[in-house]
Amino acid sequence: MNETRVLIVGAGPTGLTLACDLARRGADFRIIEKERPAGSRGKGLQPRTLEVFDDLGVLDAVLTAGAPYPPLRSYAGGEVVWEGRMHEPKEPTPDVPYPTAPMLPQWRTEQILRDRLAELGGRVERGELIDFEQDDDGVTAVLAGGERIRAAYLVGADGGRSVVRKRLGIGFAGETHETERMLIADVRTDDVDRDHWHFWGDVASRTPHFALCPLPGTEDFQLVAPLIGTDTPELTLPTFQKIVSEVSDVRLREVGWASVYRVNIRMAERFRDRRVFLAGDAAHVHSPAGGQGLNTGVQDAYNLGWKLAAERALDTYEEERLPVAAGVLGLSTRLYRGMSERQAEAYRRGGETDQLGIGYPGASLSVGGGKAGERAPDAPLREGRLFDVFRGPHFTLLAFGEGHAETVARVNERYGAAVRAYTVGDDGADLVDAAGHARRAYGTDGLVLVRPDGYIGVYDAPVDDYLRALA
Known part of the structure; x- marks a missing residue:
C-alpha cells in the first residue's frame, strides 16, 4: 500500500493552492484528479487572492496573463445605450498593494498553479477516488483501478458534487434553483471589440439576453445567457448563434467549452470529520455574483496548508473557515438576488467583495x-x-x-x-x-x-x- 501524509482529491484552484503550499513546506502529499474540465468558468481574482498568490510565487505570472475588467457596454439591437464599469480601478496604497481584481480564465489560473507546483517538485496525478475509510491513525483511500493509498489526512477539494463529502455523509444544506439556469460558453467572434464587456438585453427592466466578455490572453469571449424553460439544448454553435441572433447581428465562428450552470447556494454542515477535511466547492457553493467562490476556496487552502504541514491546530480550520464561508455565501446570495430583481447597485462592486476585510477576530488562534x-x-x-x-x-x-x-x-x-x-x-x-x-x-x-x-x-x-x- 502506498503511503503519504496528505492526499488531496481535486486539482482545481483550491486543491492546487493547497498542493503548492504543502510542497514549499516540504510536506509529503499526493494530489489526484479524475478529469479536469477546460473552460473559463470563474474568471475573477480578488485582491486577497492576489496576496496569497504573491506569497506562493505566482503573482507575476497571474498579472502578466490577466487584465483589468473591461468597461461594460450595453446594446439595444446594434445601438449602444449605456456604458459603465463593474469594478472601478483603484490605486495601490501602502497597506494594500493589489487593490483591483483582475480577470483571468480559470483554466489559465490552474495552469499557472500547476506550473508552480512542478517547480516545487510536485505534480497532479490522474486518479479517481471511489471509496475511503478512516481510523484513529489515518485514512485508507481506494482509487479506480484498485490502488490503495494510506494517508494521515485526506482533503476533499473535489467540487460541489464532492465524493468525499457524500462518502462522509455530511449534509449540504441550501438550495438549488432548477429554473434559474445559464448557458456559459467560450466562443469566438470577429464582430465585437475586445475592449468592452458587451451586454444585450432590455435596459429598462435590466433583463439580460446574453453577454460577451473578452478573456485576456486568448481569442475567446465568455458568453453567458439565461436559459429559458426546462429543456436543455444541445451545446453547439447553432444553439448559441440562435440566441445571439435574436437581438444582434453578431456572428459566432467557433464554440469551445460550454456548460449549463444551475444556481446552487449550499454549505456543508461541517468542514472536518476526524482526519478528513472539505475545502472549496466541496464545502460551499455560491452564486456567481461577486466572484466569491473560487477565491474563498483559495483562502480555505491557504488556511489549511500550514496547519496540515505542521499537524497542529487542525481543529481551528473549521472554527475559522466555516463562519467565513457562511458570511461570503450570504454576500454572494444577496448580490445575486439584487441582480435577479434588477437592482442597479447589485451590478457594481465595492470593497465588500475584495475579501481584504475577512479575518478571525475572537478565534482561538487570535490572541x-x-x-x-x-x-x-x-x-x-x-x-x-x-x-x-x-x-x-x-x-x-x-x-x-x-x-x-x-x-x-x-x-x-x-x-x-x-x-x-x-x-x-x-x-x-x-x-x-x-x-x-x-x-x-x-x-x-x-x-x-x-x-x-x-x-x-x-x-x-x-x-x-x-x-x-x-x-
Whole structure:
C-alpha cells in the first residue's frame, strides 16, 4: 500500500493552492484528479487572492496573463445605450498593494498553479477516488483501478458534487434553483471589440439576453445567457448563434467549452470529520455574483496548508473557515438576488467583495486585543516591503518600539527558520520604517506575530506560549 501524509482529491484552484503550499513546506502529499474540465468558468481574482498568490510565487505570472475588467457596454439591437464599469480601478496604497481584481480564465489560473507546483517538485496525478475509510491513525483511500493509498489526512477539494463529502455523509444544506439556469460558453467572434464587456438585453427592466466578455490572453469571449424553460439544448454553435441572433447581428465562428450552470447556494454542515477535511466547492457553493467562490476556496487552502504541514491546530480550520464561508455565501446570495430583481447597485462592486476585510477576530488562534485575527497589512520599508518579509512558510514576529531586541534575538535563536523576528522602527532597527507606514498600519509599540497565512495571530501580547504550541 502506498503511503503519504496528505492526499488531496481535486486539482482545481483550491486543491492546487493547497498542493503548492504543502510542497514549499516540504510536506509529503499526493494530489489526484479524475478529469479536469477546460473552460473559463470563474474568471475573477480578488485582491486577497492576489496576496496569497504573491506569497506562493505566482503573482507575476497571474498579472502578466490577466487584465483589468473591461468597461461594460450595453446594446439595444446594434445601438449602444449605456456604458459603465463593474469594478472601478483603484490605486495601490501602502497597506494594500493589489487593490483591483483582475480577470483571468480559470483554466489559465490552474495552469499557472500547476506550473508552480512542478517547480516545487510536485505534480497532479490522474486518479479517481471511489471509496475511503478512516481510523484513529489515518485514512485508507481506494482509487479506480484498485490502488490503495494510506494517508494521515485526506482533503476533499473535489467540487460541489464532492465524493468525499457524500462518502462522509455530511449534509449540504441550501438550495438549488432548477429554473434559474445559464448557458456559459467560450466562443469566438470577429464582430465585437475586445475592449468592452458587451451586454444585450432590455435596459429598462435590466433583463439580460446574453453577454460577451473578452478573456485576456486568448481569442475567446465568455458568453453567458439565461436559459429559458426546462429543456436543455444541445451545446453547439447553432444553439448559441440562435440566441445571439435574436437581438444582434453578431456572428459566432467557433464554440469551445460550454456548460449549463444551475444556481446552487449550499454549505456543508461541517468542514472536518476526524482526519478528513472539505475545502472549496466541496464545502460551499455560491452564486456567481461577486466572484466569491473560487477565491474563498483559495483562502480555505491557504488556511489549511500550514496547519496540515505542521499537524497542529487542525481543529481551528473549521472554527475559522466555516463562519467565513457562511458570511461570503450570504454576500454572494444577496448580490445575486439584487441582480435577479434588477437592482442597479447589485451590478457594481465595492470593497465588500475584495475579501481584504475577512479575518478571525475572537478565534482561538487570535490572541491579544486590537488587531488580533485581522489580515496583516503591507507597508513599504527602506528596502522592500513587509510582504517581502512575510513571503514564505514561516511565522513573522514584528517588534515595534523600544525594549524588544532581546525578545527578537531569543526567538530567532530558538525557532530558526520556523519564525523570523525583526525590530521595526527608525535607523538601527532590523526593518527601517522610514515613512512610518508600518507603525501606522499596526498601531502598537509592542509585539505582533503574523501567521504563515498572513493573519495576525498575536497582537500586543506575549508570544512564547503561542510559538511553543504552533511553530
